[in-house]
Amino acid sequence: MRYLVTLAFWTFFTFTTLLFFVIAVSIWLLTVWWDRRLALLHLFTCFWGYLYIWVMPPWDATIEDRHKLLKTPSVMVSNHQSGLDILVAFGLFSHFKWVSKAENFKVPFIGWNMKLNRYIPILRGDKDSIRKMMAACEKTLKNGSSVYLFAEGTRSPTGVVKPFKPGAFILAHSQKVPIQPLVFNGTKNALPKRSLMFHGYHRITLRVMDAIPYERFAELSVEETAEMVRQLIAAEVKENQDLATSEAAS
DSSP states (O other): HHHHHHHHHHHHHHHHHHHHHHHHHHHHHTTTOOTTTTTHHHHHHHHHHEEEEHHHHTEEEEEEEEGGSSSOOOOEEEEOOOTTTHHHHHHTTTHHHHEEGGGGGGTHHHHHHHHTTTTEOTTTTHHHHHHHHHHHHHHHHHHEEEEEEEETOOOOOOSSSOOSHHHHHHHHHHHHEEEEEEEEESSHHHOOOTTOOOEEEEEEEEEOOOOHHHHHTTTSHHHHHHHHHHHHHHHHHOHHHHHHHHHHOO
């Protein structure tokens, strides 16, 4: 059964990516000349991405406290447990631009759609790429779109929240915009790193936390801001809670 579900899912995924990319191109052609933020294209992309959560009942995904999402531009940050996080985050149906690895933009259909949406690429460890990413994020925020970054920089293999990279918090300080923290739980084991197999039933949650206004961190350093947000998120992550309980008991 595990192999049949895996085969069925990835077959559906493959065929729909081609169909939906054609639709995405059509939306782009019809709206690019008047939809400055490409909001309609991103909304369709949210449907496209979250569809794969809807068609997998064993991925019991819930988005909590959706009403806390800001409607004004913000720097959105979260922990990162799995590639599944991206699909679940599309279920926010909120306008933002992803910051994502440059190699993802080369993936047929999906990566090409990322380019259409003007999501923002970054080449890890490349200073020039980081500089261009920061400039693109600043422009995006000024144009009225939020930006979404996985603050750890890459997936956590254990689920325990790793130290946050400074980029998101440099942006929040320089642009004087709020930070919107989000917390994933349950995706790590649903789709582990380097695995495309079906792993049974998993309850997945994405919780929207209270936004942090600029005034709350204006007097903090970038490093202090990053650590403050990391602690807020880590306190809500199951693996961090389990680690704290284990350390307290030892």
